[in-house]
Amino acid sequence: MSGALGFDLPAWSAARLSAVEAALDRWVPAHAPAGVGEAMRYAVLDGGKRLRALLVFAAAEAVGATDGAAALRAACAVELIHGYSLVHDDMPCMDNDVLRRGKPTVHVRFGEAMALLAGDAMQALAFELLTPGPDEDRVAPPTQAALCAQLARAAGYAGMAGGQAIDLASVGLALDENQLRTMHRLKTGALLQASVRMGAACGACGGPALAALSDYGAAIGLAFQVVDDILDVTADSATLGKTAGKDALNDKPTYVSLMGLEAARAHARELQDDALAALANSGLADTVALAALARMVVERSN
């Protein structure tokens, strides 16, 4: 990890994010029927920190991936899955939230039915981007299959959707730390970890290195949620770009409600250390971007 001190994360991120924004602008179709494209674009363009996309690029670079088309498509695909999950999660039958990334949520802007459909179409588009046709980018078919395999498992019942179901069932319950960890490992951790593993799938990555990257992904996935819980009580809505304080309002179990603010902060730092240790054990030469992202996850203010 030599060079980490001199690594310029904002500059590194900006270059990759401009590619992601341009690609999403190109691939999320304005012309899709009856306004569904407009709703999809509203949901996914110009949105968020793009942590998942950055993890794809950082992991791809760590394993020396040379196939830039695959990494760009994987980065857009994980952002589409993340974006659709927010659209559905904000709907009245779920969290019933009206503010997201500082804008009215999709169902507020376009109606519930369109939010439902746009989310559904975003999930399908993620897999479409991972499987370009012969007249599109060249991505080797085994890489396409590996990327779809990772994404499907992270998005589905054993990942994000399963975690959402636990979240739904746990409102008002007193979860212990194990139960809380299981929920978050699925709800947010699975897709963050998959972003790392999908980046690795864009290059050649041996078993031990992949296992280390998976450990890294698991640690930052959990750290991300711990910090989210901290920010929900310490930040205001304007800084977050979403409604602050809603966990307590919704009587949802969080790391802060479980262990208190200071212990939650200490836990986030431990997880950051775990992530950095996994990178040190990976045997990979260039993990500066992954290391910088781990720090960013824990030290972020929104």
Place this chain on the structure above:
Amino acid sequence: MSGALGFDLPAWSAARLSAVEAALDRWVPAHAPAGVGEAMRYAVLDGGKRLRALLVFAAAEAVGATDGAAALRAACAVELIHGYSLVHDDMPCMDNDVLRRGKPTVHVRFGEAMALLAGDAMQALAFELLTPGPDEDRVAPPTQAALCAQLARAAGYAGMAGGQAIDLASVGLALDENQLRTMHRLKTGALLQASVRMGAACGACGGPALAALSDYGAAIGLAFQVVDDILDVTADSATLGKTAGKDALNDKPTYVSLMGLEAARAHARELQDDALAALANSGLADTVALAALARMVVERSN
């Protein structure tokens, strides 16, 4: 198409459907977190005519596919996509229907939030089934990629989800036949056609044969919808297993409202002829099952 007269569609179907039901029972997880598996199983097991699954098998057999694992996985995947679309389509913000396949709809049985999540997880599971890991069935990675590519496009904005958006936007409007055809080509036709093309992708299928199978799929996809519109006015809810007469109730444009009952029936027969002509032009030796399915689509009573 020699042997068509002696072809026993019920027996042919029964053998394949028992494999599909057993596979779905194995792959749609009872153990998934917090009840989402139960809702997924409720939505997709023991359900419907399985026309899409049968089209996968019939097309796979027409092209001499020897990889049975791929066809079975593709058959389950298209049923999962179809099933999830029904779950979401029945929700209060969409069609608000309470009866499906003779049972309460998923949101009536499990609540809206769980219906939303179960549908989302079913879409992800479809792509998971198409990309088995090395410890699961052996399906060649290029076949996996081809199947994901077809399914993603058929399910997304340029297929099913786009068609739903048009449907949503067209309530109360007087569509002409072109507009109605576009809506149905996307809403139901794309997945039916993809079922045929995915079956073909399980074997070796040259360009002209694939084009003929695509024409077949387009014709029966449209025929299916025309017949659906006819049955909505001529059958009762008990026979259909869903609420009859709801198109008129919802002021939705249909082939019957556009062209009248007799002309709609004639149009369905024309489309059946188109489908059979495409098979005759395909150059494929064994299309008896596809031909029998085309007849079943037009002559069905539910």
